Amino acid sequence: MGQPRRSKPFQRFDVISDDSDHFYRDSSLPIPATTQKKIMKEWKLLEQHLPQSITVRAYEKRVGLLRAAIAGASDTPYHDGLYFFDISFTPHYPTQPPQVHYRSFGYRINPNLYVNGNVCLSLLNTWPGKRKSETWNPKESTVLQVLLSIQALVLNERPYYNEPGFGSFKPGSSGEKKSFAYNEEAFVLSCNSMLHLIKTPPRGFEALVAWHFRDRACPILQACEAYAHGRVRVGYFRDGTPQQAPSSRVAVPKKFKESIESLYPRLYKAFSKEGASLAGLSEELSLDEATAPVKGTKGLVVNVVSTVKKFFGLK
Template sequence: MEHFYLSTNAYSGSISCSTLRLQALFHRYPLSMLVDAGSQPLLREDFTEKSPQAFEMSTPARKRLMRDFKRLQQDPPAGISGAPQDNNIMLWNAVIFGPDDTPWDGGTFKLTLQFTEDYPNKPPTVRFVSRMFHPNIYADGSICLDILQNQWSPIYDVAAILTSIQSLLCDPNPNSPANSEAARMFSENKREYNRRVREIVEQSWTAD
């Protein structure tokens, strides 16, 4: 089972769909500096000593992912964080916090990103691990988002992917539904849609 570690002071600052790159999210250590190390979190600064094979610079994709990771450490966008899994820089864990002043406010949503050696020429496979109710998210957690499909460009990095998904939470496209029930409810009964989203938010607090 994969683990996601958060600082006890993890959530600070205001996040909105229109202002996604604010001050750093975490007070001391961002999630991107932590990695599953069995029963205890391990500071990412020690990661190369514990699992050097994950940071081998043998391919363009791995080199690019290392640059993406360094950017996330140095300038983490508000409300998102991500890091490679131990021993595998091609598979990442990520967390997105629901934007403030939206039905998603306060939610903590986990994702995985699976990269191939074709990255950044091809996008990763991104899925929510957390249960979701959203017009553009399938039952298996995969995401209907143009930049992960036909609008992908090599200029997008991990931070851009995660901030785009965060924006999608509160700005869905019901005309391209992955969840027809959520899309119909979003268009026809916003009050009930928001109630269902709040249920998902509350479930995210206790999900393993």
């Protein structure tokens, strides 16, 4: 069986004082009293309804700022990663949506998340969307909806199709092969992001970063091994689930295999320093076993976004 996930040893929503490394610290405008009252309602909503996979911190002296950490969902190439977003309310909130900046560490891990930190999302009015109902609605939209949308609709199981004009998923199509390749690249970049987070955690989230990677160290390293050996496609690994049989192995591109082989010992060392229990795992990744392509391999899982559906009524 896999390693059971422990509950967080701290609150999902809290108020802290240190905003010194917040992206919008020096650019946010003063918030009038009427807007502050509306922001307080957002605080209450976050405090009551945040899922376990999202952590938010507000700032006692800067009401207009928030910071959120979103854990990548299982059955996606972002599983077990931790992704940070700095948020700033405008003085006219909620007439205007909040500003959101992704802490990228220089990596483009998703078509909607840019290296410069821009977040492309219809709910933020940074993308027109297919329907008007997808854009920001001052009477109904909330920061909680924004965070849930990023987790479920941006950091999803097939991010390749987030790119405009790339169509939708069709088994056996050329797009499917490109989607598999994109997932491999996204996982590699996500692992690199983990190393940066452990080395320089955002202020106010040091305990969360340390706890998260102690808790998820084994599944991350096990996934690296499974992906590098072609036992399962990237995004379909679940700790505790039996590996695919050798006859069902998938082809592993040389570049991806070399990237994982390089990342694995660095991740192992970083997780060890955080105090993770890595019994039974080797310090180096052995890739002596041959990998073979699979004919007719099917995607196994579609990520569930029921939480977002409750807010948006999405089909």
